[in-house]
Amino acid sequence: MSTPESPQVAAIRARYQSNLMEKAKLLATRSDAIRKAQSEQVLQQARQDLREDLHKLAGSSGMYGYNDISALCRKAMSDVDDNDAGELDKCMAELQDVIRQHA
Amino acid sequence: MASEVLKNQINQQLFRKLELAYLCTDRSLKVVEASSRLPDYGYTNVSVGDDVGEHIDFMIGLDSDTKLDLPFVISPSGIPVSVSLLPSDNLLTILFTNASMQAEQRQALQQKANENELLVRQQRVLMAQIAKASIELESKNDDLREAARLQSRFLSGVSHEFRTPLTSIIGYTNLLQRDDKQSTESEALSPDEGDVSSDYLRAVQRSSKHLLSLVENLLDHGKFDSDEIVIRPGVCNLSEVFEDIRLLLSSLANTKQVEFILTQYFSEDVYVIADDSRLRQCLLNIVGNAVKFTDQGSVEVIASFSDEKLSVSVKDTGNGISTEDLSKIRLPFYQAPDTGKAGTGLGLTITERLIELMGGELLIESELDVGTTVKFNMPMARTTIGQATSSKADSTALSILMAEDDSDIAELLMMMLSERGIDVSHVTNGALAVDAVKSGSFDLILMDIHMPIMSGYEAMKALQAAGNTIPVAVMSASGLDSDRLQALEYGCTAYLVKPVEIDEIVVLANQLVENNVSQ
Numbered sequence: 001m002s003t004p005e006s007p008q009v010a011a012i013r014a015r016y017q018s019n020l021m022e023k024a025k026l027l028a029t030r031s032d033a034i035r036k037a038q039s040e041q042v043l044q045q046a047r048q049d050l051r052e053d054l055h056k057l058a059g060s061s062g063m064y065g066y067n068d069i070s071a072l073c074r075k076a077m078s079d080v081d082d083n084d085a086g087e088l089d090k091c092m093a094e095l096q097d098v099i100r101q102h103a
Numbered sequence: 104m105a106s107e108v109l110k111n112q113i114n115q116q117l118f119r120k121l122e123l124a125y126l127c128t129d130r131s132l133k134v135v136e137a138s139s140r141l142p143d144y145g146y147t148n149v150s151v152g153d154d155v156g157e158h159i160d161f162m163i164g165l166d167s168d169t170k171l172d173l174p175f176v177i178s179p180s181g182i183p184v185s186v187s188l189l190p191s192d193n194l195l196t197i198l199f200t201n202a203s204m205q206a207e208q209r210q211a212l213q214q215k216a217n218e219n220e221l222l223v224r225q226q227r228v229l230m231a232q233i234a235k236a237s238i239e240l241e242s243k244n245d246d247l248r249e250a251a252r253l254q255s256r257f258l259s260g261v262s263h264e265f266r267t268p269l270t271s272i273i274g275y276t277n278l279l280q281r282d283d284k285q286s287t288e289s290e291a292l293s294p295d296e297g298d299v300s301s302d303y304l305r306a307v308q309r310s311s312k313h314l315l316s317l318v319e320n321l322l323d324h325g326k327f328d329s330d331e332i333v334i335r336p337g338v339c340n341l342s343e344v345f346e347d348i349r350l351l352l353s354s355l356a357n358t359k360q361v362e363f364i365l366t367q368y369f370s371e372d373v374y375v376i377a378d379d380s381r382l383r384q385c386l387l388n389i390v391g392n393a394v395k396f397t398d399q400g401s402v403e404v405i406a407s408f409s410d411e412k413l414s415v416s417v418k419d420t421g422n423g424i425s426t427e428d429l430s431k432i433r434l435p436f437y438q439a440p441d442t443g444k445a446g447t448g449l450g451l452t453i454t455e456r457l458i459e460l461m462g463g464e465l466l467i468e469s470e471l472d473v474g475t476t477v478k479f480n481m482p483m484a485r486t487t488i489g490q491a492t493s494s495k496a497d498s499t500a501l502s503i504l505m506a507e508d509d510s511d512i513a514e515l516l517m518m519m520l521s522e523r524g525i526d527v528s529h530v531t532n533g534a535l536a537v538d539a540v541k542s543g544s545f546d547l548i549l550m551d552i553h554m555p556i557m558s559g560y561e562a563m564k565a566l567q568a569a570g571n572t573i574p575v576a577v578m579s580a581s582g583l584d585s586d587r588l589q590a591l592e593y594g595c596t597a598y599l600v601k602p603v604e605i606d607e608i609v610v611l612a613n614q615l616v617e618n619n620v621s622q
Contacts, residue, residue: 006518006522008518008522009515009518009519009522012514012515012518013515016511016515019511052553055553055580056509058580059509059512059580059601059602060509060511060512062580062601062602063511063512063515063516063601063602063603064511064515065602067602070602074580
């Protein structure tokens, strides 16, 4: 049986939830950078940046109970590693939708 | 005259071409004449008046009337010769002819015969090997056919097993969406309607967990093949484990009007060191099977704990298992035929392996049309650690250093740990963690892996080099055993996979403190 949350913890959760859209915007910016990359070097950096942000969001969203966001972030990381642009775009679109639903 | 001359010439030619040599003796076998070619064949120093036996040993025992042809004789010179003994009125002529060519031809024929014999023998051996290989191939074909059949059944079972909870999840979420839509269109849900929604959510959660366990079963089976399964003992409350089993399976039994009885012969405060999740997995499989295969009557679970050993017995009044199937049901993908129940055929295989890995033993007894009893026992040490989590006063002594660069995670963990009376110091990278350990005093270090400036791995290496004795618990987003093993190599004491439960951290910290105190 879990103990009820304190108001302080509830406030931290509420703050995280309110910041979800900011995180979604950042991911959208990272995705755009990949699409617009003109050189291989820029592309590699953009993919690394996106992967790092996905990794962070995967960890924090899981801690806050947003398991669906966490799972989609991990899927997107896998698509980045596999260099699968098509799957990545689909996954990022779905991630944006899910974040919007929770925010 | 002319004919005489011709005869002589022909004789000379013949003598020369045939390399003829001769030796004449009288009736007492004394040499009366010898050709000049005799030394070519190794018959040297033959003089008139000599006893022929002194020079030609095969003549010993023969007399002057012997007419004989010896086709192959090895002369003293080593040259094969053909020897003819030609008696006449007063003389015996011994004629020698070079038989080298005939000897070679004869040897070549013999060689061919030998080779043919060898070929025949080799052919017989090859035929035998082909026959044997054919038998083995047929046997392999039978195995492949059986494997294909099992695979087909497995896929069919998996498909059904996945569809069932997925259908449940989709159904309940549809109901929740409907309720949510109604509540936004009219007033908020009444308390009763709120309870129903909670029930739907719990049902979704149960189905999700069941689906996850199916996937994990498949993954576990693969891991068993490559010896990757790792048992991770931790603090476990036995009563909670069995209570969860009862909650999960009693409702299913009730819907089938099967009586579900669970009796625990231990109190609620029994804590043991065991792999909680693997123990649940085994119980879910065994008790779940009992409920699945029982259509009337009862399923009775009895659990006892004494002398640091857990003993569980699950008895059902299902159809039972024949002796033939009983010998096979532990095999991967095997399912007893004609049960009408779908499944992957992996559960019992995995369960038995897990129980063995945890030091236990699984026994199955069954009788057709009577029922089945599955028993297992498992050694597990009792501990008092878990009881400390309920005491906030005990955890006020704890001091934790948390190295975590994600501010969202750090903020939440710090607040939740502080509310449990734990003093938390926070740093944002591995380098700061190493500095903090030098200057501070902590009971536990919580270490994230991916951090800027210095990663968790690098920090652990630095701490290890500095002779650090404070336990380090890694918090990682990766659940891979390879990452876990790497962290252990860098000196971590525990490996927590995000999202991390606060109680898990508190129990771990208390356990590590108690271990340090007892050393």
